Amino acid sequence: MADIRVGRKIDEGTGYGRPPQHVDDELVRVGPGTPCGELMRRYWHPIALTSEATTRPKKIRLLGEDLILFRDRKGRPGLLYPRCMHRGTTLFYGKVEDEGILCCYHGVLFAADGTCLDQPC
Numbered sequence: 766m767a768d769i770r771v772g773r774k775i776d777e778g779t780g781y782g783r784p785p786q787h788v789d790d791e792l793v794r795v796g797p798g799t800p801c802g803e804l805m806r807r808y809w810h811p812i813a814l815t816s817e818a819t820t821r822p823k824k825i826r827l828l829g830e831d832l833i834l835f836r837d838r839k840g841r842p843g844l845l846y847p848r849c850m851h852r853g854t855t856l857f858y859g860k861v862e863d864e865g866i867l868c869c870y871h872g873v874l875f876a877a878d879g880t881c882l883d884q885p886c
């Protein structure tokens with residue numbers, strides 16, 4: 766049987782009858798479309814060492830988003846959404862070329878800034 770003092774149960778798991786902890790969603794959620802996430806996206810963030818941006822794509826998780834980091838063969842770093850806009854294949858298995866990253870499925874070419882440069886057929 767629970768003990769009740771001043772109208773509250775003391776076995777709520779809180780110390781000294783304090784109110785239970787709660788998460789302030791406005792401050793801790795940083796995904797796209799959230800207030801803090803939109804604020805954080807206005808600033809630069811160190812996400813990897815320069816040496817980690819290579820012609821081999823690397824998975825990065827930043828502000829609740831999965832991204833693909835790579836460096837094209839002309840030396841430009843790219844950080845892209847990991848899914849190809851054509852059929853959603855992961856760009857992690859893409860082939861890095863001079864101008865960007867080539868989707869492994871149908872061969873759409875994306876520049877380091879995400880611009881679609883070439884679509885076969």
Ligand code: FES
Binds near residue numbers: 849868872
């Ligand atoms: S899924 Fe990437 S080109 Fe088709």
